[in-house]
Amino acid sequence: MEPHGPACPGSVLFGCELTASTKSYTFQVDEEDDSDHILALSMVCLTDGAKDECNVVEVVGRNHENQEIAVPVANLKLSCQPLLSLDNFKLQPPVTFRLAAGSGPVHLAGWHKIMHREDASFEEDDDLSEEDEEELPPIMPAKK
DSSP states (O other): OOOOOTTSOEEEEEEEEEOSSOOEEEEOOOTTOOSEEEEEEEEEEEOTTOOSSOEEEEEEEEOTTSOEEEEEEEEEBTTTBSEEEEEEEEEOSSEEEEEEESOOOEEEEEEEEEEOTTOTHHHHHHHHHHHHHHHSOOOOOOOO
16 A cells, blocks of 8 residues: 555555445545545456346446436356456546446455645646647648
8 A cells, every 4th residue: 555645646445345235335535635536446346156147337426417327337247247347447436336237246346546636746747748748749731
């Protein structure tokens, strides 16, 4: 685990399990926390005790109009697709994971990334992206 001092970013391992008795899990952070939080999901998989049935996992969040929206992100079945890589699918809390179909158990794993606003690397990252944009050569028309 990386340090979480006021001037350094940090990442901590995240995991939760959805089952027939615990159909949802909400990941949220303290509203008074002035840090930026990102949840990066890396994998969703069936765990020991899963039946050979479709297990649909949804992510429930808010859209740009602040309306609740549910999006299926995985459909797992023990006999054909017991796990799925989500390639660090990034979500901003609060976000709820829901077992929309099946009885699980389904495990979600990833990283909770914390970036403190006082961290100067925000400004450095912005400066780097602006420099990269400035260094790009102009697009030239194709020669015939």
